[in-house]
Amino acid sequence: MEQTTTVTEFVYYADMFGTAVFAISGALAAGRLRMDPFGVTVLAAVTAIGGGTIRDTILGAQPVFWITDTTYIWVVLLTALMVMLLVRCPRRLSGKWFQLADAFGLALFTVIGAQKALAYGASPLIAVMMGVMTGVVGGMIRDVLCREIPLVLRKEIYATASIVGGILYTISLEYQVAQVPAMIIAMVGALAIRVSAIYWRLSLPAFELNGDHHD
């Protein structure tokens, strides 16, 4: 019983860590476009909590998670402030270590999203979708607000890692694996794929249409 509490607590702190990492990536995107402090905060928030917000409204899990527990908002606000005060040279933050932290956030958000969907009675297919949505939709809204085609739709093996993590998690649970090992299996799988993609610069082949010019 005490062990369960420890795991729950660890997941909670890890969730806040992932929230901060995603918020940093939003704040940096805002900085590149010379947004003002409000813009930086909005981009940080959208990237960190946007995916989970859409997941909750689709599931009918309202009020959404950050209304019930405002710690998420404080983490976003504090992260946005710290980025504005401390970061001048973002290269350090877009380096390998940050990408690794971001991969960890992606893997964890996927598992948390899938878990919540299952708790609301969704099927495994929907659970995987909700996991991926939690992991990648925040970044997609960030990119749209920056007037860009979401990078995740174009080439990087990013969503793939999330999909594999979600599938591993739901299949493990189907095969009666307990909650904690299922989470570990899923996160290790997602991280392995994402880290390999970063390390070897892998990307999926694009679907190209010939003989058709976009007008």
Next chain:
Amino acid sequence: MEQTTTVTEFVYYADMFGTAVFAISGALAAGRLRMDPFGVTVLAAVTAIGGGTIRDTILGAQPVFWITDTTYIWVVLLTALMVMLLVRCPRRLSGKWFQLADAFGLALFTVIGAQKALAYGASPLIAVMMGVMTGVVGGMIRDVLCREIPLVLRKEIYATASIVGGILYTISLEYQVAQVPAMIIAMVGALAIRVSAIYWRLSLPAFELNGDHHD
């Protein structure tokens, strides 16, 4: 009674056909931008089920329709896969036959959306809005993700067909027309307008502002 079952079944299969047609239009848009398989699938899904999803969250009809019946998701996934495997020359798919299928989807989605709104106690005005939303918002999100100003806002007589269909449907029901003839009246009306617009290349006059340069 048996007739009602047959009609319900026909509408259901027609709905899946419309979902596939809208998914194709999303997948083709992704292909034009050389997205990867994840991007193709997301664009297909957003175009096919985006409008109905927003309709359901606005009405409070959660969990949204494709969580209750995952067949929609399977149709989208299968369609996206087939487009990626089979389509190389999209011109055939953007021809008259495809536009006709798309017009059918638009007309049906409008009626289904209006029907759902009425079932949730909405007024006829809101039912028309929800019908139009179901028909056109998916394509709008697709265009935004492709970094384009939604075509439906600019010139084609596309939304107009949906609006007329929605109005015909709700007025028919107000005048005590039964469910099935009301659906047929609405769909014939919407299709007639959309097909005429395609055939004669009609478009609404634009609202232009002079003497004002956007800054």
Next chain:
Amino acid sequence: MEQTTTVTEFVYYADMFGTAVFAISGALAAGRLRMDPFGVTVLAAVTAIGGGTIRDTILGAQPVFWITDTTYIWVVLLTALMVMLLVRCPRRLSGKWFQLADAFGLALFTVIGAQKALAYGASPLIAVMMGVMTGVVGGMIRDVLCREIPLVLRKEIYATASIVGGILYTISLEYQVAQVPAMIIAMVGALAIRVSAIYWRLSLPAFELNGDHHD
């Protein structure tokens, strides 16, 4: 008691006035891009009721406000029609008087949004967020549909006025100030900041990242 009714009525009419002003700003943005009547109406609607719609879906206050009271929709439809029929030279409408009306709408929407969040049991922090969301998110969606980076994220002191209004409102209520004076304090505060910003052309300093080129 009669006084309360008068205040409630005044807020209601002021809300409709704000809705019309926001709808005008959406319709004008559509006109600049030469959208058709449907596009003008959609942009008017999104700007006027988009923020409150997202607020309500996040809080779980569905069906959203304009389904319960369709007057909002009629105001949007009528405003969009009037703009298309009457406006040829938008400069008059983007002048100081219109900006003042828009500032009034922003201040009122902020208070109404915060009020609704508190009514749904949200904390003061969330109430401020929901107030700001009600005030600025409609304009953000309008800008995204026009393929622009939302102006509110970039430089103008616009969101700041809304944030200050929201904070003044919730703090006043915390200190047992009655509903009506709290609303007045909040709106005067928000208006003072916004009008000063318009008058002296103030803007917040941007957060700029050096040594990083966006690719």
